[in-house]
Amino acid sequence: MGAEQHRHTNRLAAETSPYLLQHAHNPVDWYAWGDEALARAKAEDKPIFLSIGYAACHWCHVMERESFEDEETAHRLNEGFIAIKVDREERPDLDAIYMDAVQQMTGGGGWPMSVFLTPDGRPFYGGTYFPDQPRHGLPSFRQVLAGVSEAWRERREEVEQAGTALLGSITAAVRPAGDEGLTALVLEEALAAIERGFDARTGGWGGSPKFPQPMMIELLLRRAVAAGGAGGATPADDRPLAIARRSLDAMAAGGIHDQLGGGFARYATDSIWLVPHFEKMLYDNAQLARAYVHAWQLTRDPRYRDVATHTLVFMERDLLTADGGFAASLDADTAGVEGATYVWSLAEIESLLGDAAPEFCRAYGVTADGNWEGHNILSRVGDGDESRLRAARDVLFAARQKRPQPTRDDKVLTAWNGLAIAAFADAAAAFDEPRLAAVAARAADLLLTRVRDADGRLSRSWKDGRALHAGTLEDYTFLCDGLLALYQATFDERWFVAARSLADAVLAHFADPAGGFFDTADDHESLITRPKGLQDNAIPSGGAMAAEVLLRLAAFTGDARYRDAAESALRGALPYARRYPTAFAQWLNALTLAVGDVVEIAIAGDPKTPDARALLEVARSTYRPLCVLAAGSASDTQVPLLADRPLRDGRATAFVCRNFACRAPVTEPIDLAAQLTSAA
DSSP: HHHHHHHHOOOGGGGGOOOHTTTTTTTSEEEEEEHHHHHHHHHOOOEEEEEEEEETOHHHHHIIIIIIIHHHHHHHHHHOOOOEEEEEEEEOHHHHHHHHHHHHHHSOOOEEEEEETTTTSOOEEEESSSSSSSSSBBBHHHHHHHHHHHHHHOHHHHHHHHHHHHHHTTTSSOOSSSSOOOOOOHHHHHHHHHHBOOOTTTTSSSSBBBBOOOOHHHHHHHHHHHHOOOOOOOSSSSSHHHHHHHHHHHHHTTTTTTTTTTOOSSSSSSSSSSSSOOOOOOHHHHHHHHHHHHHHHHHHOHHHHHHHHHHHIIIIIIIIIITTTTTTESSSSSSSTTTTTOBBBBHHHHHHHHHGGGHHHHHHTTSSSSSBBBOOOOOOOSSOOOHHHHHHHHHHHHHHHSOOOOOEOOOOOEHHHHHHHHHHHHHHHHHHHHHHHHHHHHHHHHHHIIITTTTTTTEEEEETTTEEOOOOOHHHHHHHHHHHHHHHHHOHHHHHHHHHHHHHHHHHTTTTTTTBBBBSSSSSSSSSOOOOSSOOSOOOOOOHHHHHHHHHHHHHHHHHHHHHHHHHHHHHHHHHHHHHHHGGGGHHHHHHHHSOEHHHHHHEEEETHHHHHHHHHHHHHSTTTEEEEEOSSSSSSSSSGTTOOOBBBOOOEEEEEEEEEEOOOBBBBHHHHHHHHHHO
């Protein structure tokens, strides 16, 4: 194998992306995306084969084994095409453009993405996975190569026209669909649509496969607070909370949730949350951990705190890198076998647990026949003594750690780390656990000192001491969101100052004069179009997160620029959100801030002193999604909300403002609680 690998080493060996490095020994003459590959395509007048995937993608591995490692297939690809391999997680800009093209060509999309381009980058044919032999109604990859080569030689004008037409379609930038009014009525309509699509029997939305929807759950929790008040009263309309809780409970009990090690898989391959697609993504776990934190704040149900805590433990144990950032994902496969690390036989469990096995098996659905391909995926289906079950889980987890483990994609992505920072920061504040804030702070420090340059501009990815690729809108806005959460957990103004700087960069480099935000900066690499995606996917749209953080900064600073830009973006997106609320949940979350009269809480005084801590405990006593919280010295602050807030009688003092009006300053926790209840 060593000699074989040496003979076939290609240009990808110089990359840092684990996904690209997985292909560094293919016989395919791969290029990474860049000027060298594009110039060669033009010089040799060859079409480009663009393959986009990611390290934890199961079918990406299959296509590599079947086609990219095959000598004859590689020969045909090298002879007729310029082959470019892209890690979609490093280049979401390219992924967005060419995924749009594939969806328009085929009506669907996914990864691996396989797209054929003219030398100047116009897509003219594409799909996803192509097998090595015709099957599943798909042509073989060799047949595709032959067909595209023939079309390029014999029907060149037709191919060029198709590429031009498709480019025209995907370059039609998303413009405001109307001057939509920003009203709470949109939220009520969205709630009705979300309820109609809800799977009341098993929780969540959709059938098989079933994906977690953390943004939707956050929206439901915010609506529950709006119905019941930020003071933590029982909601007058408990539908949003009931729907959120049913989904949170079902996911936590299911096989999609790692019952031993914590954390969640990417999705369930069935409709009942039992059988996961075993890859674990940082972005899923960050968003879900945060949702469970907020659910605990609202309900005080200890199960939600347990799930949130164990998810954060998983992230810290299995995804934290040596320099303090969070790795992107864990593979679905272990040594080429999907889920091998995680599944069990009855005999294994009986051998490890002895007399404790029967109770554990009843609680976690373990049988001799198994519940998936002869194996057992653990899911919580029954009751038992929690202390004994916890001890059994510890024994099994220790044994599982001795098995071969999934491969980790250890590149640090700025946007996804922003989500992780927010989750750890919110948990630190909610649970009063400063150690969690320290984990978030270390990741934030890495991004701000190593991944941000001297001009304040972000890179997308960090690995092996190298910051790579220009940051996109989601990198700036997700990190901004995480830094605002970290500021409110620690009151270290460094994080607030950095968050505001990132928001200013968004306004300077990403804003569309027609409203909203482009996904790439005004000085980004020139591509065939400048993407401007509105729809949320597994992560929020960058534009939706921009609206959220700008509205929060408007509350912290009183700067109308932030609110104006956010409201302009919202007006452009809301017509789509009204029609498809489940695909635009983060925009609706931002709308809750735009129409909900954000409550501003400033606590003047050292946050470490007992009197300030007593006030902070009140402010943090429940989930307050429509609040911003500042604390610290009012005499020397870079947080405008704190400025000119004097202490009363030398004691820490709370100032509560809402809708441009401030209440009388108070020093007693009971008085602050009364003001917050009244403000809600």
